[in-house]
Amino acid sequence: MAGFLLDIDPERAYKHAQVAAQRAGRVDIVREAAALTAYATGRYAEALRELRTVRRLNGSHEHLPLMADCERGLGRPERAIALSREPEAAQLSAGAKFELEIVVAGARVDMGDAEAALVALGRLETSDADLTLRIASARVEALRALGRDDEAEALAATLPVPAPVEDPWADEVTLYDVAEIDLDELDEDDEFEGDDVDESDEELPESEDGEAPEGSVTDESDDKNEERA
Numbered sequence: 001m002a003g004f005l006l007d008i009d010p011e012r013a014y015k016h017a018q019v020a021a022q023r024a025g026r027v028d029i030v031r032e033a034a035a036l037t038a039y040a041t042g043r044y045a046e047a048l049r050e051l052r053t054v055r056r057l058n059g060s061h062e063h064l065p066l067m068a069d070c071e072r073g074l075g076r077p078e079r080a081i082a083l084s085r086e087p088e089a090a091q092l093s094a095g096a097k098f099e100l101e102i103v104v105a106g107a108r109v110d111m112g113d114a115e116a117a118l119v120a121l122g123r124l125e126t127s128d129a130d131l132t133l134r135i136a137s138a139r140v141e142a143l144r145a146l147g148r149d150d151e152a153e154a155l156a157a158t159l160p161v162p163a164p165v166e167d168p169w170a171d172e173v174t175l176y177d178v179a180e181i182d183l184d185e186l187d188e189d190d191e192f193e194g195d196d197v198d199e200s201d202e203e204l205p206e207s208e209d210g211e212a213p214e215g216s217v218t219d220e221s222d223d224k225n226e227e228r229a
Contacts, residue, residue, distance in 0.1 A: 002033045010040040028057040039066060044073035061088035065099035068107070077107035098124060098131050102138050114145035133159060 002020065005013035014037035021034040035050030048070040051063045068080035083089070084104045092100065101124055105117040121139050126132060136159055143152035 002037050006037060006040055010037060013037045014041045014043075026057070028054050031057065032063075035063070035066075039070060042073070044070040048074070061086075061091060062093070062096055064089055064092060065096055065103050068100060068103045072103065072107050072110060077110040080104065080107040094126075095128065095131065098126055098128075098135070102134055105138050105142065109142055109145045114142045118142040118146065 002013045002017040005016065017030075017033040017037040020030045024030045031050050032054050035047050035054060038044075038050060039047035048067060051067045051070065054063065055061065064083055064086070068083040071077070071079040071083065081104055084100050089097070089100060101120060105121050108114065108117040108120070118139065121135055121142060124131075124135050126135075136155060140152045140156045140159075143149075143155065
């Protein structure tokens with residue numbers, strides 16, 4: 001549920017991850033969910049703490065870019081750059097290395113060195129469409145930091161507009177317990193409409209000799225006819 005809701009309702013995703021972490025705090029993917037949802041909701045200190053825990057639990061360094069970005073979020077860009085220089089950074093996948101370079105460029109912008117950030121971003125080339133888009137977005141920010149607004153706007157105009165995230169709860173059906181509804185307070189137009197069954201029209205089982213059983217509607221009507229006679 002945390003992963004399902006992450007792009008739709010990050011706060012709700014965070015709550016799901018917190019419950020999971022309380023029940024299975026020693027499982028690395030659970031702590032990873034707690035980290036990612038904390039990051040998505042701007043809880044950078046908590047996210048960084050959880051990412052460090054994940055790193056200790058499974059020995060993976062794949063989240064170094066995210067850890068560096070958390071340092072940026074906490075106003076510590078120099079620590080983000082320091083993380084990029086750790087030996088483990090060389091072991092990252094190609095995509096993760098690009099992610100880390102983008103974060104480092106942002107950290108340099110934070111430190112007032114947008115020119116160096118722009119140069120570093122200019123060296124990044126990839127065939128991955130998502131990474132290419134992120135690199136271009138980072139270049140826009142660096143250009144704006146340098147006061148080159150015209151270039152920044154021209155580049156921003158070439159970037160696709162992100163598609164809106166569909167809300168899976170948009171067509172959610174709300175179920176009510178009829179036991180909680182006060183029928184006396186319903187208006188005539190709000191009354192439940194059921195199939196009105198006229199018991200007199202219901203077919204009654206026949207006896208073994210084919211005659212209607214005693215007490216049937218047929219017997220009652222015959223008795224009334226005899227009284228009229």
